[in-house]
Amino acid sequence: MRPPIVEHLDILIVVTLSLNAVVKGIPLPYQKLNATSGPCPFHPSTFEPLPSPLPDNISMAIENVEKTFSNVIDPNTAPGAVFGIQYMDTFQYTQGIGVKHKGPPDELPGADTIFRIGSVSKIFVVITLFQLYHEGLVHSLDEPLSHYCLKFSIRDPYNSDDTVTLRQLASQLSGLPREAPCYSNATTENSCPLDTQEILKRLSLQYRVLPSWTIPSYSNLAYSLLGRCIVQKVHPTMKYEEYVEKHILQPLGLANTGFDYTKSIISKMAVGYDADGNKASLIDFGWDAPSGQMYSTINDLLKVSTFLNSAYGSSQPKSEILPANLVREMGLPVFLNYDGNTLFGTPWEMNFIDSYLVRGKGGDAPGYSAMFGYIPELGLGLSVVVSGTVNLDSAVQAAYNAVIPAFHDFMVSNAAVKIPYPPIPETYMGNFTCPFGAISVNIFKKSKILYADFNYSDGSNNLSYTPALKYHSELELQVYFVTSQMDCLLGEELALNNAWLYFDEPNIHMISPGFFFPILQCKFTRTT
Structure with missing residues (x-):
């Protein structure tokens, strides 16, 4: 049987294995002839360990990253930072910059110095969602939130008659307001001392910002609802924070990552400072903790990027956290912005650099800034934490501009296919x-x-x-x-x-x- 000829856009053609030829009358798959496009950028599929000593271009790239992040430091408002680079599970480089706190004695922050990580906390909400989905406790990523928080409702000025789903919440496409309705009860110690029942009651009086599945609209509320509701439904006696500690942090060996700021944790922290150079208070996020309460270290963040990267490439070790196929699904983009370069995922903010899709998540908490990122096609992870509230976007972009070409060149020249x-x-x-x-x-x-x-x-x-x-x-x-x-x-x-x-x-x-x-x-x- 001769397979049908398929019309593709405005050109009716058929293709052979030449893959570029317009072929008349031969019943084969089709293509759109595109004279301006070149070969797809080549990404090596194998990951070779780095030699010792490091190749000169990688050493130089790391030096440039250190210079870049050194320029972020301000002795008054952001006196300390630590960055780390991870390649596969065989190479890790970390470097502290500045000081752990202002005033004597001068102490360099290190890879195990604790910083608040703000919205980088959202990564753990998404891992929780995918874990419960894998276990069958969440039946579908596209289930309505109302299956898990039965009293969830919000006013819809668009008459869109659509439901808010778990996937929409996890990818900033739910159309919910940016912040949880904690306002009148916020204190200097706890910014949201409420429970889910009260949040849902207040939310029922508010309006959606957008219909779902239109354009992203950043929402901390969405992630806190997602984390609180799914854990409360499937594990009624367990708080979200307890679930993350037991099922994610402990299995990954993240000994210096968590939610509770005990005296022991505070003693290992870099001191955070506000825009006036004053010591920032460690405000508890309360009910809103899933979206931004957590603390971590560079060593722990690199363990997370190592775990995520391990789901790619020819060797995919089994993980008790998530199977490789779901880790890869978690790394997919969901929405391409109109600029054609930036994208949203679950929970990633993404952009292309030298044909590589960088999956990143930035975060701010009072007195602290953080940026987490990984590129599984390179087996590469890069994270930075700062003891001040600063905009890290341009510095992180410059860091990737340094390391991506260096690691790409190494992989291409050493690809052992x-x-x-x-x-x-x-x-x-x-x-x-x-x-x-x-x-x-x-x-x-x-x-x-x-x-x-x-x-x-x-x-x-x-x-x-x-x-x-x-x-x-x-x-x-x-x-x-x-x-x-x-x-x-x-x-x-x-x-x-x-x-x-x-x-x-x-x-x-x-x-x-x-x-x-x-x-x-x-x-x-x-x-x-």
């Missing part, structure tokens, strides 16, 4: 044709790698692409592009990389007469 080689390569080597049209394949070997040179020629177009072939069994080989040879969208639409070739049984001379290539719905027959 293992392409399994068949025991008898001659079984597959030779020329093959497809009866549908002018498509030919020449399978050959070079340096212990088997390649398939796919060619299309109709007299006016002569195009070819040459992926490698991975050996899996005597009759099963797999396409693998060692480098990018097509634009990103086209490659994803065609689903060519990692596609399978199914060979016929070899004859008595161990030569296969042909193979079936499902992506083209074509049986290729040997000609030589």
Whole structure:
């Protein structure tokens, strides 16, 4: 059966494995011809440990990061900071800058110095959501919040008649107000000394800011509702803070991360300062704790980025926190902003730097600022904490501009791609044709790698692409592009990389007469 020709946008065309050719009359997958697009940026799929000593460009990049964050320091309003860089689970670099507190004795903050992390706390709300979803206690990420907080309601001036879901809350697309309605009860010690019942009662009198699934509108309220409601529903005797401590912090070994500011914790903290240089008070966020109450250290934050990065790449160790597939789902973007570069995820604020999507979460609490980030495609994590309320956006951008090219270059130059080689390569080597049209394949070997040179020629177009072939069994080989040879969208639409070739049984001379290539719905027959 000839597969249908598909119309794609304004161009009705068909494609061969040349992937760039306009092919007339051949019943194959389609593409939109885009003369301006180049090959998709190449991201290595393997992660090699860093050598010792470090490569010069990585050492220089780390020095530039330290200079960048040193410029954030202000001796009066932000006297101390610590940053850390993590690569895979094999390399970690941390550095303190400035002082742990103003006044004698001068003490350098370190990787285990505790700082408040503000909205970086929201990461743990999302991990909680995905954990409960994995365990079946949350049935769907798209369930209404009202399934977990039965009395939840809010006035809707848009008459949108839509429900607020867990996924919307976790990705800033719920349309809820920015802050919890704690105002009249806030004190200098506790900014929200209320319970969920009172919050829901007050919220029922307020209006939504936007309909859901329109554009992001940042909401601390959304994350506190999400954390409080789902834990209260599935573990009625456990507070949200207790759940996070037992099911996330302890399993990850985050010994210096938590919610309660005990004397022991305070003794290990950097002192935070306000915009006037005065010591900031450690205000309790009360009911609103899920959205911004937590403290942590650079060492602990790098453990979190190591955990998140471990779900990518060829080696994915099992985790009692979350399975790798859900960690990867958690790292996906949800909304692309109109600038075409910044995105929202769950709970990430994202942007592209040198073709890499940086997943980040910034946070502020009185007297402190923090920024957490990771790039799983590089196995890279970068975090910084500061003992003052400062805008870290430009400094973090500059830090990534330094480290991303350095680590990318290292990975590209040291990519150890293992392409399994068949025991008898001659079984597959030779020329093959497809009866549908002018498509030919020449399978050959070079340096212990088997390649398939796919060619299309109709007299006016002569195009070819040459992926490698991975050996899996005597009759099963797999396409693998060692480098990018097509634009990103086209490659994803065609689903060519990692596609399978199914060979016929070899004859008595161990030569296969042909193979079936499902992506083209074509049986290729040997000609030589």
